[in-house]
Amino acid sequence: MTTTATATGSPGAAAGRPAKTRKRRSRLPYVLLIPAIVTLLVGLGYPVTWQIINSFKEYGLAQQFGQPSEFIGFANYVALFTDAVFWQIALRSVAFMALTALITMAIGIAFALLMKAIPTWSRIVLQVAMLLAWAMPIVAQMTVANWLIDDRNGVLNYLLSLIPGVDLVGHNWLIEPLSFFGVAMVIITWASVPFVAFSVYAGLTQVSEEVLEAAGLDGAGRFQLLRLVIMPIIRPVLVILLLLQLIWDLRVFAQIQLLQDFGAGGERYDLLGTYIYGLGIGQGQFGAASAAAIMVLLLTLAVSSGYVRRLLKEDKES
């Protein structure tokens, strides 16, 4: 399940006029911020600083046992960049992120268009089903998926084997790397489509009937209507959704870790999150792991900058 930063209760929009009357200098706002700032400094500020510093240090097992850790400049980064394994995992993560996000968007948009076109009762049936999937905690998602694809008694293998000429009973889906990531992608897509579908649907309901009617009178066909009228209007929504999907599909540590736990495991199945985990917690190479984590941090910031800018704009407007 993906709860989000996006739920910015919109009631603020109506009450513009932010405290113009309170321009005189006051210490009160700073006092109000103290608990939040302290929390952020301790829980995030200190760790991130530690991480940046240690990404420039030699910090392996020897340092764990008391040897002083020395600054070694960019050596950790150089080691990462010259490591074929790191590149392989980084590219795999980016490919996984992009592909999963695009597939999720495509299915989500298709669902939203379908929801707009069908009778209310069937729309509600679909919405309820999607809410159930959306609400499932990640651990429960993965556990259930593991049961669905169980090699002996899993219902997936049973149903697929009903197809003439297919016999998959006893097939383990988590052994082949491609199949492993395919399973992860299907589960993540299944869980993320509802958010996209609901959001796009909400966007579609805001497209005014008059505009559509006018376009219809001007002779626009079904697909022209979609491509030339509807899509441009809901484009801002689509852009934000795509950004959010990219951000979320980059942080799939829990899903991959759980699939590794349930399946055969091993680094052939790593994405960046599990790779850093293995490097740091597993092998005790905290310097190298910190450098890899900083790379993920930068990648995330690059992907999310567009979304951040939008939220800042929203803050200015309110």
Added chain:
Amino acid sequence: MNPKILRAGGAALAVVLAVVWAFPVYWMVNTSFQTPGTINRLTPTFLPTGGTLSNYREVLGDNNFIAALGMSLVVTVVCLVLCIAYAVLASLAIARFRFRGRAAFVLTVILVQMLPAEAMFIAQYKMLASVNLLNSVIGVSIIYLAMVVPFTTWMLRGFVAGVPVDLEEAAMIDGCTRLGAFRRITFPLLAPGLVASGVFAFLQVWNEFALASIILTENQKATLPLWLRDFAQTSNLGVTEWGQVMAGSVLVAIPVIVFFMIVQGRMAQGLVGGAVKG
């Protein structure tokens, strides 16, 4: 093509998709009511007729489950109470005041929400280890608070801004102090916002797996998600008791699904509301 037939076909397609999307959840519930004998048959049983509650009895009688439930409750309550308190104060500051440093704080609040656990858990692990707070409620709560306070603040900001300043000013003219006006006038009007953002924070903390799996390594300190992972794994070693594992999944998922339904309307609407108009 006839629009009527098209609509009917669309409805049929929607029902098929609904079945596909709900199926894993249904299958979880279905299996949780079955005996090992039924589950291990080569032909799956699609309806839990003549089902059993024995899986639930086993899980609820598992001491590890009870311990994990307790741990999850304690961590969630601690985080929720502190998170709401901190976030109300912070959202008041950014929604009601313009001050030097405000922009920097808002930027931080937004940026921090984008950071994946992957990018920070090594450092957070080392930090807690250095002060002996691994496997402790305090340790995990510190990290969780930093995780939920930003988005709760951001969400409440919208609600605080939604309460007209005039109301507070009127109360101040009548003799309230600034904080008194907030406490008596704005705070009660924030109730829906507090419920919504509280549920969001609850969901995040209750479901959190990645950090917990790194910080809470002792069996006795596991939260519910960790318990479920371990429960599914230990049974993997021998013959998997899928009935019990699914009963465990149901128990972990039910409170989440219930609370999720409360806030689901806001989830999509909040994002889109501004985007199309603005």
